[in-house]
Amino acid sequence: MFAFRFLVALLPVLVLLGGILWLRWRAYRAAALAWLVAAGGALAVYGTGPVLLASASAKGLSLALLVMLIVWAAVFLYALADDLGAVNVIAAKILGSSGDPLLLALLLAWSFSGFLQGIAGFGVPVAVVAPLMVLAGFSPARSIAAVMIGHSWAITFGSMGSSFFTIVLVTGVNGMALGPPLALLFGVPILFTGLSVAHIVGGGPGVVRAAPLVVVASALMVLLMWALNVAGAAPVSSMLPGLLGSLVLWLASRTSLYRAPARERQDGQRRGLTFAWAFLPYALLTVLSLLAQVPLLREATSGLRFALSYPALATSQGFEVAAQSAYAPIRLVGHPAPLLVLSALVTCVLYRARGLWKEGALGRAWRVTVKQSTGTTVGVSLMVMMALVVADSGMAAVLAQAAEALGAVLYLVASPFIGLLGAFVTGSNTNSNVMFGPLQLYAARALALSTLLVAAAQTLGGSIGSGVAPDKALIGASVLGGEVREGEVMRRALPYGVFGVLLVGIEVLLASLLGLL
Amino acid sequence: MKLRIALLALLVALPLLYVTGAYLQNEGGATVGLALVAALCLWLIVPEGKRRL
Numbered sequence: 001m002f003a004f005r006f007l008v009a010l011l012p013v014l015v016l017l018g019g020i021l022w023l024r025w026r027a028y029r030a031a032a033l034a035w036l037v038a039a040g041g042a043l044a045v046y047g048t049g050p051v052l053l054a055s056a057s058a059k060g061l062s063l064a065l066l067v068m069l070i071v072w073a074a075v076f077l078y079a080l081a082d083d084l085g086a087v088n089v090i091a092a093k094i095l096g097s098s099g100d101p102l103l104l105a106l107l108l109a110w111s112f113s114g115f116l117q118g119i120a121g122f123g124v125p126v127a128v129v130a131p132l133m134v135l136a137g138f139s140p141a142r143s144i145a146a147v148m149i150g151h152s153w154a155i156t157f158g159s160m161g162s163s164f165f166t167i168v169l170v171t172g173v174n175g176m177a178l179g180p181p182l183a184l185l186f187g188v189p190i191l192f193t194g195l196s197v198a199h200i201v202g203g204g205p206g207v208v209r210a211a212p213l214v215v216v217a218s219a220l221m222v223l224l225m226w227a228l229n230v231a232g233a234a235p236v237s238s239m240l241p242g243l244l245g246s247l248v249l250w251l252a253s254r255t256s257l258y259r260a261p262a263r264e265r266q267d268g269q270r271r272g273l274t275f276a277w278a279f280l281p282y283a284l285l286t287v288l289s290l291l292a293q294v295p296l297l298r299e300a301t302s303g304l305r306f307a308l309s310y311p312a313l314a315t316s317q318g319f320e321v322a323a324q325s326a327y328a329p330i331r332l333v334g335h336p337a338p339l340l341v342l343s344a345l346v347t348c349v350l351y352r353a354r355g356l357w358k359e360g361a362l363g364r365a366w367r368v369t370v371k372q373s374t375g376t377t378v379g380v381s382l383m384v385m386m387a388l389v390v391a392d393s394g395m396a397a398v399l400a401q402a403a404e405a406l407g408a409v410l411y412l413v414a415s416p417f418i419g420l421l422g423a424f425v426t427g428s429n430t431n432s433n434v435m436f437g438p439l440q441l442y443a444a445r446a447l448a449l450s451t452l453l454v455a456a457a458q459t460l461g462g463s464i465g466s467g468v469a470p471d472k473a474l475i476g477a478s479v480l481g482g483e484v485r486e487g488e489v490m491r492r493a494l495p496y497g498v499f500g501v502l503l504v505g506i507e508v509l510l511a512s513l514l515g516l517l
Numbered sequence: 518m519k520l521r522i523a524l525l526a527l528l529v530a531l532p533l534l535y536v537t538g539a540y541l542q543n544e545g546g547a548t549v550g551l552a553l554v555a556a557l558c559l560w561l562i563v564p565e566g567k568r569r570l
Contacts, residue, residue: 028520032558039551054538054547057554061531310539374520381527382558 006402008045009395012038012386013435017425027426028375031382038386042393047316055310056392059327060385062308063169066328066335067384067430068377070162070235071122073340075373078120079365080344081281084351084358089278091132094246098253099260102210104136105201107253109143109150110194111217111245114158117151118239119282121159122376122428123475125151130476140484142200144476145492150197152467152497153189154238155429156182156459157225160336161235163429163466167459169328170387170437173451179229181517182456183237186225188507189464189500190241191218196496213258217248232293235336236286273356280350285343292333304332319394376428383426384434391438400442408447412512413505415440415454419461420501427471432462453517457508461501468497519561526557 012034019030035057042048048056081087094112098104113125126147133143156163164182168175191214198210221241228237252258291297307329314320332338344365351357390396403411418440422432437458444454466472473486473493511517530553537546 028523029562032561036555036558036562039555050544050547050551051538051542054534054550055542056538057551058531058534058538061527061534064527065531308535308539311542313542370521374524378520378523378527378561382561385554 008041009398028379031379035382035386038389046393048393052313056388057385060388062328064381064384067162069337070160072373073337074160076369077340077344079368083361083364086278093275100258102202103258107249109146109197113147113151114154115242117154117158126472126476127479140480141488144489146197146200148472148493149496152464153193155463155466157237164234166430167433171441171455173455183225183229187222192500217245221245236289281347288339301333306330321392387434396438396442399439400446403443404446412509415457416461416501416504419458420465423462423465424469427469429462429466450517460504464500468493
């Protein structure tokens, strides 16, 4: 009987994976089928009534609304900055900073792509940086693989922290308690991805030459990531470390170790648009994000929020779902979306005053946002609905019971691989956290492990897995106009991803053995 | 266009499922809401070309 219940619980996840991997369906189609399978299993096998099923699905939509608002606003701000020529100026500044190929590769594929992930995500780093890498003289396959692995450290806190907020919501852990130790655990992925980029473009000698610089830059980036999380500024915890890494590498290009004549800066930039003006939208966003953390302001505006409350319900088999008051709250001051929109509006006003504004930019940015975000939103919404049905019907509890068989030590090493699997299949750290976050939580409780540590392991694995997912290779290959096959890119990038997640598994195990979390 | 319609349908589904399931806890209403979501899912699963047959 347990085996049958286990199979029914596993089926929605298998359908999702199978739909995307074997049938090569778009994520929204596989997610739609997975919700149907989950709902059918919950009704037929788990004794879930229509009221609980509707409540769980509505909960999923509440969660999706919170996360997808961040996605829409982040894509809109990026599309606006791109339309105004700001992204081009920032990229050209980096391309013109050094003639040393190793340093340029680190700057572009590791720190700048991390910064881009911080502000946009969803394949934007690969789409923007891979062509720049080719311009800098690297082969298409190396360029895409380097960016894929290079930006993967920035995914959990990227897209204004959408994956981080998701793991916090689906596991119910305290975000302020998870953020700082998670940032410290990101030390290994940050260092590893930097050295991986050096290995992809320069082999063993490249790693040896880059190591001192990567170690110093990584240490500073981790410290900043940690400090931002202590300050409660998770939404900018990839963006600012990415920027700091770029600054450290730029300063290194001025030293005798890495100095080399720079290439000429690229043409096609708008007149009058300096680096400072190009960076303005993101400088505004940083200032507003930090302002939003001021306790006085947070308290004064705590009532300005949208949230639904969910009652306690139970299945006919006695599985109880606790009541949730103000589930997935969207705060006017504190949620990244209003801050992103405000940054866009202030940019609009200041660019107009400076004469840098392009007529129709807001409309074009909106159209790009709708085109880019609609499919993702439908897919993520259905996936989150499926995940909440799996959690609230008691299926996740059955899966977790089965995971107990692995034992605590093996489970800790395996837990980031579960995150990697979800992200690899769905192409998203957020989706992976939604799919497997509740399962990891149940398993952690069953094995008496730290829920904070297992939540961290899930999203650490998801971060690297999302970076090396096939959709990123596809984006890179399509942006470079078919100069390379995505299979060749995957063969280069995937071993780094798997090895990186193994290191994370060992790191998580050590953190647990030493009682750090 | 299909995805935009699906997005609008999901925006309608949130209040519908919430009111019938979590707020009123009305079995009949919740069943209707779930049936509509199931229909949306089936429509999304069927590929564009096949729907004309």
